Every structure is written in C-alpha cells, then in structure tokens.
Amino acid sequence: MTQSKSSFTWRKITESKLFFPFIALALILLFDLIFIPRFFALTTQEGHLYGNLVDVLRNGSCVMLLGIGMTLVIATGGVDLSVGAVMAIAASVAAVMMNPVIIGLKLPPNLMKFINDPNFTYSPLWAVILVTLIVATICGLWNGLLVAYGRIQAMVATLILMIAGRGIAQLITNGVRIQIFYEPYAFIGQGWIVLPFSLYIVAAVFAIAWVLTRKTAIGMFIESVGINFRSSYFSGIDEKKIKLLAYTFCGFCAGVAGLVASSNIKTSDAYNIGLTFELDAILAVVIGGTLMAGGRFSLFASIVGALVMQAITTSMYAIGVPAFALQAIKGVVVVLVILLYSEQVRGLLHRITAQKGA
C-alpha cells in the first residue's frame, strides 16, 4: 500500500510542468558544481550581491522578459519571431527621446553643452519609458492584428516585423548608433538593490502576466483557444481578441526587454540589440514545457526555461569556451535538454520508475 502511495506522489511530481525544467537546470548546475570551482561563490560589495549565479539571473533577465510574453503567444498556438527586432525599436525610441540631436533636432544653444552630461535628458525618464513601451505595444498589436484578424500564419506575420523591425529602428535614429549618457536610465539595466534592478522588473512583469492570466479567465481562454479554437468559438470565446491580447502583451514585454538591454550597453544598437533573442525566448518556453502547438502553459516554467538557457551560456563562458564557439556548444546542450522532453525518453523514465515501484 505504502509503495503504491509513494509511486503515486512520484508520478504527480514527474507529471508536473515544472519537473523537467527544474531537472534541466539542476543538471547544468551539477555540471558547474563539478567542473567549475567557485561557480557558486557569492560576494558582497557595498551591500550588493555578485557572483556567477547572480550573473545568470541578471543576464537572463531579457530572455525571461521575452519568455513571459512568448509563453502566452505560443499557448494560443502561434509564435512571435519579431521580439528581438521590437527590442531594437524600443531601444531606438528611448535613445532618440533622451538625445534627439542626432536626428537633426536643433536644441537651444544653452542646452547643447549638456548633451554629454550624465544628468541631462531631453525628455524626462517617465516619458521615455512610457512612449517606448507604447511603441513596443503597438508593434505587438500590429502582429496580433495580422494573425487574429488578417488570418496570416503567425510565423509569416511576425517574420514581417522581424525583418522590417531593425530597419525601422535605424530609421528612427537616422541610421546612427546613439550613445546614452543619462545615468538614471542606466540604472534600469545596471542598477543594484542587493540584487540587480532588472530582476525586480522581471518580477513586476511576471506579476502582471500572472494576475492577468490566472486571476482572470484570460489564461483559461488562451489555453482553450490554443487547444481547440473551434470549440472555443462555439463556446462563445472571442478567439480573435484573445490572440490580439497575447501578441500585444508580447510586444509590451519586448519593449521592457529593449529598455533593459539598451540601458545595459548604453547605446541604441539597432543591429545587435536583441539579435537572435527571439529564438532563445522560444526555446525558453519550449523548455518550460509549453507545446509549440499551443495549449497548457506555465509562466513560471518558462522563467525556469529562460534560466536554463542563460545558465548554459554563463557556464560555457566560465569554463572558457570562446565566444565564437558558444552558439554551437549551446545548440548541443539544448538538444540534450529537449531530448528530456521526448515521449520516448519520458516513457523510458516512467518504465524505470515503474520497475522500481514493483
């Protein structure tokens, strides 16, 4: 009796959405524990925590942010390839608003001398953030309109903005990389309050998404539309509006990620900000156990998935893999992680645990 009871709880654990993401993360951290001395060392400077683990969290914040929005989009059965490009657009908007000289705006001479001053911004910070997020949200809305109302396949519809986005980002800055000198802006990506400030931003966006999907009916509707949109429509769910919301929110998340990324490198670099991040975000969601076909999702599992992606990168750097080889090594590790999710491997695991129980 006791055995069957324990195998039941074991089953409950293995069937949880969080089980495999955590196993994947644990495996990578185990690797670090064995092969990388001092990987887990934490130091404190001026009350701030530093160390490899903190780096994983800090450098992973952009993919975590994208992963949150991407989870909702993938759960509806779609995908958003444009998030990296939307990050670049967001970065350009923010940079231009703080330093518009570059696009030919004539500042009064008495302001011109302040342009390199770390305390100077043309538009106030709240306006910079607000307008940037509005622009990014409109980008998401555009994707949503194409997918939900234009009935264009998600991959094609978002590919448009993926390609055009970086061009738009350059148009905004007149083709120039704008340096950001304004110090308070840098706090978004570089500030610390015991932990990196960007983590608090992730937590806030996560909280918004969680409340939006789990404290309202929206989460269930997203899953329902992703599983069977016809049944959902017959049941009175407006699947178009649900999809529109998912893409719009995904755009918003990309905007936040764009702020964090540009604040981190203190420029608007339309070529490189968020480059290939859409793929990391998609992989984070997949590692989090949401099916690409849509359906059941877990925001927290996607966050763990994003950390898995970042832990791989940080670990590879820590053992001295050169930057140019990183993508290849990362690919190998991701394949190993995704293999954990295949029916075959899961079946094998179940059989092993079943034998143990017998």
Added chain:
Amino acid sequence: MAESNNHILTMKGVYKAFPGVQALEDVDFALRKGEIHALVGENGAGKSTLIKVLTGVERPDTGTMTLEEKEIHVRSPQHAQALGISTVYQEINLCLNLTVAENILIGREPMKWGSVDWGAMNVQARQLLQRLDIDIDVTQALGSYSVAIQQMVAIVRALEISSAKILILDEPTSSLDAYETERLFEVMRKLKSDGMGIIFITHFIDQVYQVADRITVLRNGKLVGTYDVAALPRLELIAKMIGRSLTEFDDMTKIKLESSKHIKGEALLRARGLGLTGAVEPFDLDLHAGEVVGLAGLLGSGRSETARLLFGIDKPDNGTLTFAGKVIKAFSPLASIVRGISLSPEDRKADGIVDDLTVRENIILAMQASRGWFKYLSMQQQYEIADKYIQLLNIATPSADQPVKNLSGGNQQKVILARWLATNPQVLILDEPTRGIDVGAKAEVQKLVLSLAEEGKACVFISSELEEVLRTSHRIVVLRGREKVTEFTGEVDEHKLMQSIAGSEA
C-alpha cells in the same frame, strides 16, 4: 483444442489501467475466421481500449494475444497492420486536405520513374471505391465530402491493405444513413465469406442483429460473456450491457405526455423566412417554452445548417429571427449565449470538447465566456458548478480535474451538455447529442431533454435515429434536400414520417 483451430485471434487475461481508471480487467476475446463479431457495451465499458490494445495503440499491462496460433506482441499500429490487423476508427483519422486518392493510397502510392504516378493512383483509388459502389471524384480534397463519404473512404483504405486478416470497424455506421449502412453491411458479408474476421463495434443494437454472428459484451472493463446472436434475445442483450432492466424507455412516453402540458402560448424563438443561400432554404419555425422540437431528416438534409443559423454561427442572408419578441441583429455564438440560446454541436471532437482542459474547465467554459474576461468564477464556484453537473448527469470521472480527453465518448458528451446547461439557456439546440454513446446514456440524455422542457426550456433535438426523435419530441420538423418539408404534431404516424423524410409519396 479442435475449436481453437477455427480461431484467427485470441486474447486472454488482458489488463489495462489508465490514471484513475481500470479500463480492462481480465478480458478474454476470441475471433473466428469468417465471422462478424459484434463488440458491445456501455460508454467506458472498455471496447475502445480493447481495440487499442489489439492494434498496438496501447500496450496491455498483462495478458496474451495469439494470432493464427502464434503469440504476438503488437508494438505499434504500423506493426498491427503488418500483422494483418486493419482498423477503421470511430473518429475519422484521415487528412481532410489531401485528395480522396491520396488518402486511400498514402504510403503505398504507385510509383513511376521514381515519383508518384498520379494517373495510376487515381485509377486505382476509383476502382477500390467502386467495390463499395461509391462513385466520386477521387482528385477532390476529402474534406469537401460529407462525413459519410469520409467514413467509406476510411474503410476502403483499411481494406486496401491486402494482407488484412482482421478488420476492425469502430462505430462505422454512426454517421451513415440507412442506405449507406446497408451497403456497408453487404461489403462486410462479402469479406466474411472470403474468410476475414471482422470485429464490429456499434451502439446500434438493430445492426448487431442484422449482420453479426456472435456478440461479446463488456461492462465496466470486465467481460460479461460471448454469445451466439441467435441465442441471445435483444432485451437480454441490453440487460447484460447495462446491468439493469430498461423500463425507463416506457416511462419516457409518460414523461413526454406530462411535460407537453407545460408548453406555453407565445413563441420564444421565431424564425420567419430564415435562410442562407447554399445552406438552408428559407423556413418558418416557432419554438415555444417547454417544448421539444425534433429535426428529422437524412444526412445532408440541412439539419445541422438549421441549427447553426438558429445559434448564430452562420449569418442568415434571408428572413428574420426573433427571440422573446426582439429581432436578433448580432449573430455570433457569444451573443446567442448571452441571450440564452445554446447549441451543442454535432462534431464533438472538433467543435465540442477542449481535450486538454479539465472536466471542470470544460463545464464552465461557455458560462465564463458569457461573463467575460474579468468576472472570473472563483475556484470554489467552479468546483461547485462542475461537481453539481457531474452528479446531475452522472458523469463517470475520477475527479473534476481530470483532462476531458481521458473520459469515454459518452461522458465527454455529458460534459458538453453540462457546459450548455451551466449557461442556463432558455433555448437549447442539441445536434446529435447521443451520437456514439451507449443505450443507457442515450436514455439518460433523452430523459434529461424532456425534464428540461418541463422546466420551461425550449429544446431543438436533432438526431439521425428516428426512433429517438419520435420518443423525445412534441413536434417533429422534417427536412429534405436543405429545405423544411413539413411538420408533424401530436400523434405521429411513423410510416408517414418515414415517407416524408425519404421523399416518396407512395
């Protein structure tokens, strides 16, 4: 042992458990060469699971299988096919966007110069279909044909596997009309005389007696017994299937007479010249509170199209629809649900259940949709509603948190009914609510419809089983060729009704 020579297939002591359900428990089954063997039982009796074990979709927990004296371990559906076990499943598993010919010959396409020989393929497909007397354009996408044709194509595809020794037909007739069914039976009899063993799963008791030689009855995952058809009277068979007597069927007439007193004067839903070009010709229809109106007609007569118009899935291009005295302008499922009109759609798998969601979520789905995004039912409310309907409709599920895909077909249907009842509709349109569910559950659904009418709801009841329509409806509307032909009220002459459905005046 002499008898076993005659057995093409034997299964012994088969066990299979799913999370929370013992689907099969010590089941034996034997199939002879050249026989049609009916496999019957209520929903969740284990018929589908037994077939899945036989065809390699599921592996049994324990048990042995012998095919022509050799013990077999079926690893996959492909393996089953290679062994000579061909199946046509209840839910059609074909590619609707491929042509008929491609569907029949996929994986076995005739080749020429290293590529598919399309001409030969189409000829071959046409010949194969002609064995079933079906003459259709095989180069059209399968999806452009009716469900009945799709079913026939599925059977042709299963037959096409030349080495088939066993043919399994899982509810093959559930979407066929009488003529098509008889044609299918002819083919089955011919295959039987060729020595093939046919396992025939059906809910239609009449059909069992029409074609089957032997019957195996399952109940709650256990074997009740195997009998010769001639030695088992109908009533006894039904008693064995449901484990109780069926006096309920007789009660139904009484309930119906009682409930007919509740029909009130003013029409709740009124259609005047309502129609959609290409779907249904303009028709008039009055629906009163407390009344069950049956829609009778053959497949493709416009029954489902009428239902879709009344529920607002399709927008009519003709006439008006009035609900409680107000002309309806906004046509959409959501608007209808809010108004108090519900439709339980014909195709349970495609339009009904959301299979990965739980029983609870499936039940509250439409109700929540009518409340909108932000007035989210609390978990406590959700469980209360779900548990209420699980009890009321007798839904067999380990818990409200079970994904609905783990339930048997009949219980899924009850979940869908619960979804619509939870919206507290005034008008309830039920399109084939008893398709593919067993006798006992059918009676439950029919009684439920009548008791709903008694509560003052107006019901539209659509079914391809005429007997069922007769039993539940106060009034019967006959459709033929996408047109409303006539209406029968009160005591219905069955013979006349049949004539008007078939369109013969003689």
